[in-house]
Amino acid sequence: MRRILKKSLQKPELAATLLLVVLIVVFEYTSNGFFLSAANLRGFLGLMPETALVAVGVTLLMISGEFDLSVGSVFALMPMTMAVLMVHGWPFLLAMSAGLLLCVVIGFLNGWLTLRFEIPSFITTLGMLFMARSLTVVISGGFPPRFDLNAVPAPLFAAFVGPGGLFRASLLWFLAIALLVGFILGRTNFGNWVRATGGFLPAAQAMGIPTVRVKIAAFIICSVLAGFAGMLQVMRLGSPLPSSGEGMELQAVAAAVIGGTSLWGGIGSILGGVIGAILIRVIDNGLVLSQVDGSWFKLAVGALTILAVIGNTWLRKRGQAMKVSEH
Amino acid sequence: MDGNPTAATPVISVRDLHKWYSGVHALRGVSLDIPHGQALGLVGDNGAGKSTLISILSGLHQADSGEIRVDGDPVRMRGPRDAMNLGIETIYQYNSMVPTMTIARNLFIGREPLKAQVGGFGILDERRMRAESVGAIADVGLHLRSPDALVGELSGGQRQGVAIARALYFKSKVLILDEPTNHLSVKETAKVIDYVRTLSEQGMTCIFISHNLQHVFASCSRIVAMAHGEIVLDKPTGETSLDEVQNVL
Numbered sequence: 001m002r003r004i005l006k007k008s009l010q011k012p013e014l015a016a017t018l019l020l021v022v023l024i025v026v027f028e029y030t031s032n033g034f035f036l037s038a039a040n041l042r043g044f045l046g047l048m049p050e051t052a053l054v055a056v057g058v059t060l061l062m063i064s065g066e067f068d069l070s071v072g073s074v075f076a077l078m079p080m081t082m083a084v085l086m087v088h089g090w091p092f093l094l095a096m097s098a099g100l101l102l103c104v105v106i107g108f109l110n111g112w113l114t115l116r117f118e119i120p121s122f123i124t125t126l127g128m129l130f131m132a133r134s135l136t137v138v139i140s141g142g143f144p145p146r147f148d149l150n151a152v153p154a155p156l157f158a159a160f161v162g163p164g165g166l167f168r169a170s171l172l173w174f175l176a177i178a179l180l181v182g183f184i185l186g187r188t189n190f191g192n193w194v195r196a197t198g199g200f201l202p203a204a205q206a207m208g209i210p211t212v213r214v215k216i217a218a219f220i221i222c223s224v225l226a227g228f229a230g231m232l233q234v235m236r237l238g239s240p241l242p243s244s245g246e247g248m249e250l251q252a253v254a255a256a257v258i259g260g261t262s263l264w265g266g267i268g269s270i271l272g273g274v275i276g277a278i279l280i281r282v283i284d285n286g287l288v289l290s291q292v293d294g295s296w297f298k299l300a301v302g303a304l305t306i307l308a309v310i311g312n313t314w315l316r317k318r319g320q321a322m323k324v325s326e327h
Numbered sequence: 328m329d330g331n332p333t334a335a336t337p338v339i340s341v342r343d344l345h346k347w348y349s350g351v352h353a354l355r356g357v358s359l360d361i362p363h364g365q366a367l368g369l370v371g372d373n374g375a376g377k378s379t380l381i382s383i384l385s386g387l388h389q390a391d392s393g394e395i396r397v398d399g400d401p402v403r404m405r406g407p408r409d410a411m412n413l414g415i416e417t418i419y420q421y422n423s424m425v426p427t428m429t430i431a432r433n434l435f436i437g438r439e440p441l442k443a444q445v446g447g448f449g450i451l452d453e454r455r456m457r458a459e460s461v462g463a464i465a466d467v468g469l470h471l472r473s474p475d476a477l478v479g480e481l482s483g484g485q486r487q488g489v490a491i492a493r494a495l496y497f498k499s500k501v502l503i504l505d506e507p508t509n510h511l512s513v514k515e516t517a518k519v520i521d522y523v524r525t526l527s528e529q530g531m532t533c534i535f536i537s538h539n540l541q542h543v544f545a546s547c548s549r550i551v552a553m554a555h556g557e558i559v560l561d562k563p564t565g566e567t568s569l570d571e572v573q574n575v576l
Contacts, residue, residue: 007475189439190448192428196436199425206387206423207437208408266427320480 009319012260013272015311019258019304020279027286035289038166044285045167046158046236049174050229052277054248055255056178057225059273060185062256064218065198065265068110069125071226071252073132075245078103078227079234080136083145092152099231100224106132107223111216121219129249137242144239157235170232177225182270194218198265254301255280258308279304336399338363338500338532339384339415344393346379353379354390355556361501361534366527368543368564369536371553372576377536380553381505384534385417386410398500408437414500418490420509426479430471431460433478434493463496464489467522484515491522501532508542520546540569552576 008014027035034040054071061068082099086092110128114121159169185191196204197211204211226245234240257263258279259272283300337360346354354376361367371377382388384395386404395402397413404410410417417423424433435456441449460474469488471481478486487507494502504523508516523533523546537543543550550567552560552575559575560567 003473010477187450187453188448189441189444189451192432192436192439192451195428195432196425199427202419203423203425204436206385206407206417206419208386208406208411209437262427266425320477 006319009315012262012267012269012312012316013275014260014315015308016259016272016275016279019308019311020275020282023279023282023286027282027290031286031289035286038164040285040289042160042166044281045171048278048281049168049170050233050236051248051251051255051281052274053174053177053229053232054226054252055259055273055277056181056270057222058249058252059256059259059261059268059270060181060194061218061222062253062261062263063185063198063265063268064194064215065201066111066114066121066215066219067125067253068219068222068226069122069249069253070106070110070128070132071222072245072248072250073129073136074103074106074223074226075230075233075248076240076242077106077132077136077230079230079240079244080140080145080242082231083147083234083240084139086148086151087145096231100227103223103227104220107220108216110223111219114219115212115215133242133246140240140242142242144241147234147239149235149238152235154235154238157232168236170236173228173232177228178270178274181221181225185270190214190217195266200266251280251301252277254305258305260308260312276308279308335362337361337396338398340396340399341380341384342394342396344380344383344390344395346383346388346390348379353556354383354393357393357553357556357558359551359558359561361532363500363532364527364530365549366523366533366535366547368547368550369534369553370538370540370543370550370572370576375553375576376556377553378505379556381417381503381534381536384410384501385415385503411438411497411499414498415503416494416497416499416501417503417505418487418494418507420506423490424478424486427477429475429477430464430481430489431456431474433489434460434463434474434496438497459496460492463492466495467492482515483511484518487511487515487519488522491526495526495531499531501534502526503534503536505536506538507535508537508539516542523547540572544569 054075058068058071078099081102082095085095085098106128110121110125114124155169157170157173161167161169185194193209193214196209197214201211230245233244255276256268256273259276261268261272280301283304284297287297287300288294339361341357341359344354344357357380369377383390386407386409402413425436440452440455442452443450457474464471467488469485469492471485478489481489507519511519520542523535527533535543535547544564547564549563550560550572551558552572554576560572
C-alpha cells in the first residue's frame with residue numbers, strides 16, 4: 001500500500017491531475033452547472049486538441065533536455081504555407097506534405113544549430129520564433145489567403161463526430177497522436193534514450209547513446225506536431241491568420257511544466273503535458289462561464305504554473321523521502 | 328603478441344599512443360600491456376594524462392597516433408559503443424547512471440532488450456529488464472528493495488555497485504573505474520575497493536584510476552604512475568611504496 005502511495009506521489013502529473021479535478025468541480029459550481037453541459041463541452045473539446053498537441057511535442061522535447069519557443073510561429077506558418085500553395089493550384093495532399101516538410105526542416109534547424117554551435121535552444125528557438133512568424137506574414141502577403149474549405153477534406157479534421165456530435169474529428173487525431181508519442185516515450189528504446197539524454201547527458205553519452213540525433217529527432221517531432229495543430233485550427237476556422245498561435249509557445253511550456261515536466265529535462269510525462277494543456281483551457285473556459293473578467297486569465301495561468309511546480313516538487317520529495325519496508 | 332609468443336596475449340595492449348588537445352601534448356608515447364585478470368592502479372596528478380588515456384580506451388576520444396590491441400587484434404574505437412562491444416566498460420565517478428531513471432532502466436541504457444523491433448527501434452521488454460536487473464544486482468552482493476527505485480535515491484556506493492553489476496551482466500572483459508571512490512563515505516569506499524579485489528580474483532581485468540594512493544594500493548596488484556603525459560613508474564604493488572610513487576608524481 002505504502003509502495004503504491006510512494007509511486008503515485010512520484011508521478012509527475014499528480015499535482016496537475018488533482019488541480020484539474022478541483023477546478024472542474026469549482027467551475028461546475030460557479031457556472032451553475034453549465035460547465036459540464038454538452039453545449040459547453042462541444043466548444044471546449046473542439047479547441048482543446050490544438051493546444052494539447054503543441055504541448056505534447058513541447059513536453060517530449062523538454063524531457064530530452066531542450067526547449068522550443070518557436071512552436072507558436074510554426075503553428076501559424078504551416079497552415080499558411082499550405083494555404084498559399086493551394087491558392088497557387090497545388091492539390092491538398094501535396095500542399096499539406098510541403099507544410100509538414102517545412103516543419104521538419106525548422107525542427108531540424110532548431111536542433112542542428114543548437115547542438116552544432118553549442119548554444120542554448122532557448123536562443124535558437126527564440127530566433128526561430130521571429131523568423132517563422134515573419135515568414136508567415138511575408139508569404140500571406142499581409143492578409144489571409146482565401147482558403148477554399150471545399151477543396152480540402154476539412155471534415156476529416158474538423159467535423160463534429162462522436163455521440164451527439166460532442167467532439168470534433170480533431171480530438172481523435174489528438175488522442176491517437178498523444179497515445180503514440182506517450183507509447184514511444186514510455187515503452188520503446190528510443191523513449192529510454194530520450195529520458196537518459198535529458199536526465200543526465202554525460203551518462204547517456206558514455207553509454208553510447210546517439211544523444212545529438214535523439215535531440216534533433218525530438219526537435220523535429222515538436223515542430224511537426226505544432227504545425228499539424230496549426231492545420232487543425234485552420235480546418236476549424238476556415239482561414240489561416242498570420243497572427244494565430246501568438247503566445248502559444250509560453251502556454252505550451254506552462255502546460256508541460258504544470259504537468260510535471262522538469263525544466264532541466266529527464267522528468268515528465270506526455271499525460272502530464274496533456275493534463276497541463278487541459279488545465280489551461282479549463283481555466284480560460286471556466287473564468288468566462290463564471291462571468292469573471294477575461295483579463296484575469298493570464299494571472300490565473302501564471303499563478304497556476306507556479307503553484308503546480310511548487311506542488312510537484314513537494315510531492316516528489318515526499319514520495320522520495322517515504323520509506324517502504326524492505327521485502 | 329609479437330616478439331613473445333609464449334606469454335599469454337594481453338587483454339589490452341597499447342603502443343606509442345599520442346594525443347594533442349588544443350595545442351597541449353596530453354599523451355607523449357604511452358605504451359602499456361595489461362594481462363588478463365590484473366587489477367591495475369593508474370595514478371597521477373591532474374593533467375598527468377591518465378584521464379586522456381582512459382577516455383581513449385573507453386572510446387570517448389580517439390588517439391592521434393599509436394596502436395591499441397584488444398586480445399591481440401588491432402582495434403579502432405569510434406565511440407563508447409565500440410569499446411563496450413569489445414568488452415571494455417567504463418564506470419565514471421558520477422556520470423555512468425541517470426539519477427532520474429529506475430535501476431532497471433539504467434542497467435540497460437543503450438542495450439535495451441526488445442520484444443519487437445524495426446530498424447533498431449522497438450518495444451522494451453520491461454519484464455525481462457526488471458527480472459534480470461534484480462539478478463545482476465544480487466550477483467554483486469547488493470540488496471536493493473526494487474528494480475523500480477530511482478537511481479537518484481541510491482547512495483554513491485550503491486550506484487557504483489549497480490554500475491559494476493551492469494558491467495558484469497554484459498560480460499565485460501575489462502572494467503575501467505575512473506575515480507570510483509570520490510565523494511564516497513569511508514564505509515562505501517571500502518566496499519568499492521572490495522569489489523575491485525573480488526573482480527580481479529574472478530578473472531576480470533580492472534583499471535582503477537584514483538587520486539587516492541591508499542585506495543589504489545589497497546585494491547591493485549600493479550601500480551602505473553603517469554606524469555606529463557608519460558608513464559614514469561610501472562611496478563607490482565609489492566615492489567613499490569606510497570613514498571616512491573608520491574616522489575615520481
